[in-house]
Amino acid sequence: MALRWRTIVFAILALGGLGGVGWGTARFLLDDPRFYLATVELHGRSFAPASQVEDRFVSDRGRSLLRVPLEERRRAVEQIPWVRSATVTRVFPARIAVTIQERVPVAFLWTDDGIALIDAAGMVLDFPSDASFTFPVVRGISAGESPADRRAKMELFTALLNDLDRGDRRLRDEISEVDVSDPQDARAVVTDSSGAILLHLGHQEFLTRYLLYASRIGEWKKKFANLQSIDLRFEGQVVINPDPPRTPTASRPVAGSSSRPPSP
Structure with a gap:
């Protein structure tokens, strides 16, 4: 059906190039309700x-597909945090198709509002209610930091x-938490x-x-009794318990289960 309508539209456009038919053709595609946006396919x-x-397409409803600014809408869709990239195309007679590539979370992130997700580029993602993940927890990154700073910290992680x-x-499964406050x-x-x-x-x-x-x-x-921290940064030397006593950290959270990390 889509191919049939595409063929019809191309034929109309071709005919539209013949002299005075052009204006009538354009008005037909712009004003005929059969070409008004009715559905956004995702x-x-x-x-x-x-x-x-x-x-992102609310203002386009009830308007001709030819009036939909595809590039502008693509950029708008890519502002959604979970969307890494998007393509937006017209599907005649009355549909817009949006194909997205989503971001891939790699860690849980402590935030002031609780637990979120974060991808390798430092994009902070809302926690889907119907998802299940098993990741280390990342500390030391704030959603208020610049994208460049978040990206640099996630590069360390x-x-x-x-x-x-x-x-x-x-070995990565033995890591429950990583603090990247210090680059x-x-x-x-x-x-x-x-x-x-x-x-x-x-x-x-x-x-x-x-x-x-x-x-x-x-x-x-x-x-060593009460071993809590080890500094391994110095060649030929290990420092035991260089940090003040700390509260033990719970095991990593698993989204979608009944367990949740303790408050930051």
Whole structure:
């Protein structure tokens, strides 16, 4: 059906180029109710709110498809946080098709309003009510920061996890929280049956430093009572409990379950 209407429209446009027929053809496409926008079709959506996409076309309802400014609407759709990119096309006689590529969250984020999600580029995303995720928690990023600052901090987070993956992808599952407040020091929380330990991993050589921790933690626990933090940033030297005592961190949240992280 769409192909049939497209063929008809192209034929009308072709005829419109013949002398005085052009004006009548244009008026037909612009004023005939059969070409008024009736439906916005959305493709590729999982978490982006459909209502937010449709709202971008409210002013186009009841108008000819030819009057819809496609590029302007595409830019408007891409302002929705969950939308990474979008294409907007006319589908004659009366539809607009919107195809979106969504952002991919990589971590939970503490915010003043509770828990949100964040992608690798630092875009803060609302928490879908019908979704389930298992990620580390990121601290040290504010939604009020500039996009460039958020992106730089998430690059530190991503570099940490990617470096751990070089050793064994299961290593990232041992990280429950990462604080990226200091761009020179990714501070990771590892939680096991004996509690939480804060690791200072710096901004490079994450895998080397983490494997040192993993190979010596049993020895250190026997030697030091109440082990809460370890600074691994210095070559040939490890600093035990360099930080003030901290409240143990709960295990990572799983969206869609009954458990939620404690308040920040």
